[in-house]
Amino acid sequence: QVQLQESGPGLVKPSETLSLTCAVSSGSISSGHWWSWVRQPPGTGLEWIGEIVHSGSTTYNPSLKSRVTMSIDKSKNQFSLNLASVTAADTAVYYCARNGYFSADYWGQGTLVTVSS
Amino acid sequence: EAVLTQSPGTLSLSPGERATLSCRASQSVSTNYLAWYQQKAGQAPRLLIYATSSRATGIPDRFSGSGSGTDFTLTITRLEPEDFAVYYCQQYGGSPLYTFGQGTKLEIK
Numbered sequence: 001q002v003q004l005q006e007s008g009p010g011l012v013k014p015s016e017t018l019s020l021t022c023a024v025s026s027g028s029i030s031s032g033h034w035w036s037w038v039r040q041p042p043g044t045g046l047e048w049i050g051e052i053v054h055s056g057s058t059t060y061n062p063s064l065k066s067r068v069t070m071s072i073d074k075s076k077n078q079f080s081l082n083l084a085s086v087t088a089a090d091t092a093v094y095y096c097a098r099n100g101y102f103s104a105d106y107w108g109q110g111t112l113v114t115v116s117s
Numbered sequence: 118e119a120v121l122t123q124s125p126g127t128l129s130l131s132p133g134e135r136a137t138l139s140c141r142a143s144q145s146v147s148t149n150y151l152a153w154y155q156q157k158a159g160q161a162p163r164l165l166i167y168a169t170s171s172r173a174t175g176i177p178d179r180f181s182g183s184g185s186g187t188d189f190t191l192t193i194t195r196l197e198p199e200d201f202a203v204y205y206c207q208q209y210g211g212s213p214l215y216t217f218g219q220g221t222k223l224e225i226k
Contacts, residue, residue: 036215038162038215045205045217045218045219045220046154046162046205046207046217047217048213048214048215048216051215059214061213061214062212062213063213095161095162100164101149101167101168101171102149102150102152102167102168102209102210103152103164103167103207103209104152104154104162104164104207104215105164105167105173105174107161107162107163108161109160109161110161
Protein backbone atom coordinates (compact mmCIF):
# COMPACT_ATOMS: atom_id res chain seq x y z
CA GLN A 1 0.00 0.00 0.00
CA VAL A 2 1.01 3.61 -0.48
CA GLN A 3 3.34 5.05 2.12
CA LEU A 4 4.08 8.72 2.76
CA GLN A 5 6.92 10.20 4.80
CA GLU A 6 7.35 13.85 5.73
CA SER A 7 10.77 15.40 6.21
CA GLY A 8 12.14 18.83 6.99
CA PRO A 9 13.41 21.06 9.80
CA GLY A 10 11.71 20.69 13.15
CA LEU A 11 12.49 24.27 14.13
CA VAL A 12 11.93 27.40 12.07
CA LYS A 13 12.53 31.00 13.10
CA PRO A 14 9.71 33.55 12.99
CA SER A 15 9.38 35.37 9.65
CA GLU A 16 11.28 32.60 7.86
CA THR A 17 9.92 29.98 5.45
CA LEU A 18 8.84 26.53 6.56
CA SER A 19 9.80 23.88 3.99
CA LEU A 20 8.67 20.27 4.09
CA THR A 21 8.85 17.37 1.67
CA CYS A 22 6.66 14.29 1.42
CA ALA A 23 8.18 11.19 -0.15
CA VAL A 24 5.73 8.74 -1.65
CA SER A 25 6.58 5.04 -1.86
CA SER A 26 4.76 1.92 -3.06
CA GLY A 27 2.80 4.11 -5.45
CA SER A 28 3.29 6.73 -8.13
CA ILE A 29 2.79 10.41 -7.52
CA SER A 30 1.62 10.58 -11.15
CA SER A 31 -1.26 8.18 -10.47
CA GLY A 32 -3.86 10.90 -10.93
CA HIS A 33 -4.53 11.34 -7.25
CA TRP A 34 -4.31 14.76 -5.64
CA TRP A 35 -1.92 15.11 -2.70
CA SER A 36 -2.62 17.23 0.35
CA TRP A 37 -0.97 18.89 3.30
CA VAL A 38 -2.87 19.05 6.58
CA ARG A 39 -1.69 20.52 9.86
CA GLN A 40 -2.66 20.15 13.50
CA PRO A 41 -1.57 22.68 16.13
CA PRO A 42 -0.77 21.07 19.48
CA GLY A 43 -3.91 19.91 21.26
CA THR A 44 -6.28 21.14 18.57
CA GLY A 45 -7.98 19.99 15.40
CA LEU A 46 -7.08 19.49 11.77
CA GLU A 47 -6.63 22.23 9.16
CA TRP A 48 -6.31 21.53 5.45
CA ILE A 49 -3.54 23.59 3.87
CA GLY A 50 -3.83 22.70 0.21
CA GLU A 51 -3.44 20.09 -2.50
CA ILE A 52 -1.44 19.42 -5.65
CA VAL A 53 -1.68 17.01 -8.57
CA HIS A 54 1.01 15.61 -10.86
CA SER A 55 0.46 18.35 -13.46
CA GLY A 56 1.40 20.93 -10.84
CA SER A 57 -2.11 22.31 -10.46
CA THR A 58 -2.82 23.43 -6.92
CA THR A 59 -5.67 24.47 -4.66
CA TYR A 60 -4.94 26.29 -1.44
CA ASN A 61 -6.84 27.15 1.71
CA PRO A 62 -7.84 30.81 1.26
CA SER A 63 -6.72 31.59 4.81
CA LEU A 64 -3.15 30.56 3.94
CA LYS A 65 -3.07 31.18 0.21
CA SER A 66 -0.90 34.28 0.34
CA ARG A 67 1.88 32.37 2.12
CA VAL A 68 1.66 28.84 0.68
CA THR A 69 3.45 27.32 -2.28
CA MET A 70 3.30 23.63 -3.19
CA SER A 71 5.36 21.85 -5.79
CA ILE A 72 5.78 18.34 -7.13
CA ASP A 73 8.86 16.43 -8.28
CA LYS A 74 7.81 13.46 -10.35
CA SER A 75 11.39 12.25 -10.82
CA LYS A 76 11.75 11.84 -7.06
CA ASN A 77 8.13 10.80 -6.45
CA GLN A 78 7.67 13.53 -3.87
CA PHE A 79 5.86 16.79 -3.26
CA SER A 80 6.69 19.78 -1.13
CA LEU A 81 5.22 22.56 0.99
CA ASN A 82 6.61 26.03 1.54
CA LEU A 83 4.92 28.31 4.06
CA ALA A 84 6.37 31.81 4.17
CA SER A 85 6.56 34.39 6.95
CA VAL A 86 5.80 31.94 9.72
CA THR A 87 4.76 32.91 13.24
CA ALA A 88 4.21 30.94 16.42
CA ALA A 89 0.66 30.26 15.20
CA ASP A 90 2.16 28.03 12.50
CA THR A 91 3.58 25.64 15.09
CA ALA A 92 1.90 22.32 14.37
CA VAL A 93 2.26 18.73 13.32
CA TYR A 94 2.26 18.77 9.53
CA TYR A 95 0.87 15.76 7.68
CA CYS A 96 0.99 14.88 4.01
CA ALA A 97 -1.78 12.72 2.64
CA ARG A 98 -3.14 11.18 -0.52
CA ASN A 99 -6.60 12.27 -1.60
CA GLY A 100 -8.93 9.39 -2.34
CA TYR A 101 -12.68 9.71 -2.84
CA PHE A 102 -13.17 13.28 -1.56
CA SER A 103 -11.21 12.30 1.52
CA ALA A 104 -7.63 11.49 2.55
CA ASP A 105 -7.07 7.77 2.42
CA TYR A 106 -3.34 7.52 3.17
CA TRP A 107 -1.42 9.70 5.59
CA GLY A 108 2.18 10.22 6.58
CA GLN A 109 3.11 9.87 10.24
CA GLY A 110 3.40 13.64 10.62
CA THR A 111 6.25 15.93 11.56
CA LEU A 112 6.26 18.54 14.31
CA VAL A 113 7.40 21.97 13.24
CA THR A 114 8.00 24.53 15.96
CA VAL A 115 8.30 28.22 15.15
CA SER A 116 10.58 29.87 17.66
CA SER A 117 13.65 32.08 17.78
CA GLU B 118 -16.74 29.35 5.11
CA ALA B 119 -18.20 25.87 5.45
CA VAL B 120 -18.37 24.88 9.13
CA LEU B 121 -18.78 21.43 10.65
CA THR B 122 -19.90 21.18 14.27
CA GLN B 123 -19.42 17.89 16.08
CA SER B 124 -21.24 16.78 19.20
CA PRO B 125 -20.75 15.86 21.89
CA GLY B 126 -17.28 17.23 22.55
CA THR B 127 -16.54 14.27 24.79
CA LEU B 128 -18.39 10.97 24.99
CA SER B 129 -17.79 8.63 27.94
CA LEU B 130 -18.80 5.03 27.36
CA SER B 131 -17.77 1.52 28.35
CA PRO B 132 -16.46 -1.24 26.10
CA GLY B 133 -19.32 -3.16 24.57
CA GLU B 134 -21.61 -0.12 24.45
CA ARG B 135 -22.83 1.70 21.35
CA ALA B 136 -21.43 5.12 20.40
CA THR B 137 -23.28 7.69 18.34
CA LEU B 138 -21.31 10.71 17.14
CA SER B 139 -22.91 13.67 15.39
CA CYS B 140 -21.62 16.05 12.73
CA ARG B 141 -23.71 19.04 11.63
CA ALA B 142 -22.81 21.16 8.60
CA SER B 143 -23.56 24.86 8.24
CA GLN B 144 -24.85 24.20 4.72
CA SER B 145 -26.05 21.15 2.86
CA VAL B 146 -23.35 18.61 1.95
CA SER B 147 -23.54 15.99 -0.78
CA THR B 148 -23.43 12.50 0.70
CA ASN B 149 -20.45 11.87 -1.58
CA TYR B 150 -18.48 14.52 0.24
CA LEU B 151 -18.66 13.56 3.93
CA ALA B 152 -15.95 11.47 5.61
CA TRP B 153 -14.97 10.36 9.12
CA TYR B 154 -11.52 9.80 10.63
CA GLN B 155 -10.18 8.25 13.80
CA GLN B 156 -7.10 9.67 15.48
CA LYS B 157 -5.27 8.09 18.38
CA ALA B 158 -2.78 10.00 20.49
CA GLY B 159 0.50 10.56 18.68
CA GLN B 160 -0.77 9.07 15.44
CA ALA B 161 -1.98 10.35 12.11
CA PRO B 162 -5.69 10.34 11.38
CA ARG B 163 -7.05 7.17 9.80
CA LEU B 164 -9.87 7.21 7.27
CA LEU B 165 -12.86 5.24 8.55
CA ILE B 166 -15.79 6.25 6.37
CA TYR B 167 -16.04 8.08 3.04
CA ALA B 168 -19.07 9.12 1.03
CA THR B 169 -21.13 9.18 4.26
CA SER B 170 -21.48 5.42 4.61
CA SER B 171 -18.69 3.56 2.76
CA ARG B 172 -16.13 1.90 5.00
CA ALA B 173 -12.49 2.40 4.07
CA THR B 174 -10.25 -0.58 3.46
CA GLY B 175 -9.77 -2.73 6.53
CA ILE B 176 -12.32 -0.92 8.70
CA PRO B 177 -14.43 -3.33 10.79
CA ASP B 178 -18.16 -3.44 10.21
CA ARG B 179 -18.92 -2.20 13.73
CA PHE B 180 -18.23 1.25 12.25
CA SER B 181 -21.05 2.71 10.18
CA GLY B 182 -21.98 6.12 8.84
CA SER B 183 -25.28 7.66 7.87
CA GLY B 184 -26.96 10.97 7.20
CA SER B 185 -27.83 13.51 4.57
CA GLY B 186 -28.22 17.24 4.06
CA THR B 187 -26.66 18.89 7.10
CA ASP B 188 -26.81 16.05 9.64
CA PHE B 189 -24.45 13.09 9.65
CA THR B 190 -23.75 10.33 12.18
CA LEU B 191 -20.95 7.90 12.90
CA THR B 192 -22.07 4.87 14.85
CA ILE B 193 -19.81 2.37 16.55
CA THR B 194 -21.60 -0.72 17.79
CA ARG B 195 -20.04 -2.83 20.54
CA LEU B 196 -17.09 -0.59 21.44
CA GLU B 197 -13.71 -2.27 21.59
CA PRO B 198 -10.86 -0.93 23.78
CA GLU B 199 -8.97 0.22 20.67
CA ASP B 200 -11.92 2.41 19.56
CA PHE B 201 -11.33 5.02 22.25
CA ALA B 202 -9.84 7.93 20.35
CA VAL B 203 -10.75 11.28 18.79
CA TYR B 204 -13.08 11.26 15.78
CA TYR B 205 -13.29 13.95 13.11
CA CYS B 206 -15.78 14.50 10.35
CA GLN B 207 -14.65 16.19 7.14
CA GLN B 208 -16.44 17.70 4.20
CA TYR B 209 -15.33 18.43 0.67
CA GLY B 210 -16.47 21.13 -1.65
CA GLY B 211 -16.87 24.24 0.40
CA SER B 212 -14.39 27.02 1.07
CA PRO B 213 -11.80 25.93 1.95
CA LEU B 214 -12.09 22.82 -0.22
CA TYR B 215 -11.72 20.46 2.76
CA THR B 216 -12.89 21.34 6.26
CA PHE B 217 -12.87 19.30 9.45
CA GLY B 218 -15.08 19.33 12.48
CA GLN B 219 -13.49 20.13 15.82
CA GLY B 220 -13.55 16.50 16.91
CA THR B 221 -15.31 14.26 19.42
CA LYS B 222 -13.21 12.56 22.07
CA LEU B 223 -14.48 9.07 22.86
CA GLU B 224 -13.18 8.11 26.29
CA ILE B 225 -13.53 5.09 28.52
CA LYS B 226 -16.09 5.53 31.27
